Amino acid sequence: MAFLKLYCRNRSAVLGLVILVSVLVLAATASIFFPDDPFRLAGKPMSPPGENGYLLGSDTLGRDVAAGIAHGARTSLLIGGLATAVAVLLGVVLGGFAGYFGGWIDDLLMRVTEMFQTIPSFIFAILIVAIMKPSINSIVIAIAVVSWPAVARLVRGEFMSMRNREFVQACHIVGMSDWRIMLREILPNCLSPIIVAGSLMVATAILIESGLSFLGLGDPNIISWGFQIGAGRTVLRSAWWVCTFPGVAILLTVLAINLVGEGLNDALNPRLRNRT
């Protein structure tokens, strides 16, 4: 309860949470309001919003833009969440090991991390998806692979600063095992920055997924916002609505997640707690 109160002090974070919950509800109810396959050719192509029974218009092939957005929300959130979970898991494990043990383990893991960081992340993601076949799995893997180094760096720093704290030394002295120290003593003390970084990473993941779909590297059987924008870009001047509404959806979702992340940061970071 105290946490909720702290969180609600930040107005824009509350706004972000409201938008995010709306997107979640939209994704959850997509099959109720738009029971048909979003790829189905529903009627007259290029209908402007509000005409021919299309709330947000139809695209060049007569697919319902509104249905696409609702179903696309599922894809975006699913991929964003999944990819982030994989990246955070990988990053926490590798960063934790590097920070806790230090020495040659740290050197080795950090050189590997740096190797990943030197390649521009979006191009790297394209490369991975192009090598594997475009599918949900390959996209999740690609996004996770380009995202984990940041988490690993963060967790390594946290573990390094914790490892020499006296309370950790006290655990060594009673003979606690390394696993137990890492999981039960250090990790709970680094959770706040990890949660904040993770929440912001969901937004980045959604953007990467949209970018990949836009370039035609998305899963061909699943509708997504990026795919919709890609499909509408040739008719941007004659049928503005095909690109605009999915674009607004991406904008709002990413903005909402960023606001939530910032709100979590304010609420979880004790140094910012007294900020007015």
Place this chain on the structure above:
Amino acid sequence: MSSEMPTPALLDIRNLHVSLPASAERPYAVESVDYTLGRNEILCLVGESGSGKSITARAVMGLLPAPHVAVSAGQILFNGEDLTTAEPSRMREIRGGEISMIFQEPMTALNPVMTIGKQIDEVIRFHAKLSRRQRRTRAMELIDSVHLPDPARIIKAYPHELSGGQRQRAMIAMALAMEPKILIADEPTTALDVTTQAQILKLIKELQRDHDTGVLFITHDFGVVADIADRVAVMQQGEIVEIGSANEVLNHPTHSYTQRLISAVPSLQPRAARELSTNVELDVRDLRKTYRSGGGWFGLGGAEKIVRAADNVSATLHHGETLGIVGESGSGKSTLARCIVRLIDAEAGEIIYKGTDLRPLDRAQMRPYRSKIQMVFQDPFASLNPRSKVGRIIADGPVILGAKASDAEKRAREMLELVGLDAQAFNRYPHEFSGGQRQRIGIARALALDPEILVADEPVSALDVSIQAQVLQLLADIRERLQLSMIFITHDLRVAAQVCDRISVMRLGQVVEQGPTAELFANAAHPYTRELINAVPGRDWIPDARPPND
């Protein structure tokens, strides 16, 4: 001294109130405080942490963290001018020009990316119209006046290139650049070693006399007060409870709080020697630990730095005794403690406990011995996991050694009682406790494993003097009751005199002298030991103000 002459006060603080935000424990940080500071006088403000002594000084400088903390009533008259209502531009002129301040931690008070010369130059440039050359000459004079060697080199040095004492001297040079009428010193020697502290105190006194400065000296250490003060004001909970000449307050205190504080100051007179067993509990022989840094891969990067933190250290701990390891920072005393409890691995030597050399043992082999040697840490705030409940912190040790959860819990409750804490503490988090209580929790954690040897690394140096006395008493009781042998690491010779049966003096990784406490204090053989003993603040002051009913 000057306090006897009725000269008009340089600084006259009348009925000062500083308010705290509504969420704080008390409404005022400082409440109806009155005091005066004359020319050529050193007034010491003494008090424990949270007594409001720093806040009064900051109020004078106009450095309160407004708007949360602000002067809400009263006057601060500086030569008759009320500083509480002064314009910001006037305050800027006064700060650094007429009133200046030195801080506890010179490393953070100096800008790390500017040379010392530049930082002194800035002060002069802001307050006076002088040419570049004149300013440089003045800066050189200042550096020379605080007895820093080779001013031409110091002026070009960055703060990290100087030692702690040199940095504090540089800070003093900066503070004195404009010949201020008042110097406010906020715990200026607390972060320094005792020998450096003695030099800095001497320097402040000398400069104050030469320049007729009024010094407002804030400290928690009665020894320092005895060395430096003309007058003393004792603060408690934001109020001044007693103010008077140094002799009155230190030797004939009237307020019960002052009496309590002074009686809590450990005496330098070693306590009577005890009968000791000659059974050796732990024998450390020729222990060696070297730290290397720099170098980089394949010898690229800077030159390798080698620090011998423990250089062939030997020490013997007898059954039931307290062995003190005394030394200044960097002497290797903490390294020695951490080698003994096997937190760090020494490269060579022997740590013999009941016939077994513990040094070469690996983690699994060490496990059966873990419970026998336990440690109490220095910082009561860092040594407890903020996310764990107190009960779990204490019970974890027995659980790891294979006790059943219910037994471990019972043991933890017993330990809490043993160290004088309420049983309710079991389900609370560390942040709900004060520093002294946390240190008790740390002791309970160490005792939960039923150890035979307790290694205490500066266990009281982060605590206020009255709490310090209680924790020392607790440690002494426990040692008696549980027949523990103790290795007690401290930089404070007063504490060592009261706690230790024998003392080893360490310097630069080596034991320079060891012997029974009384003998060591009476006739130290090594010049460094003598230097340490002579540097103890307030050495000549023997507190005899025990409350009558104690």
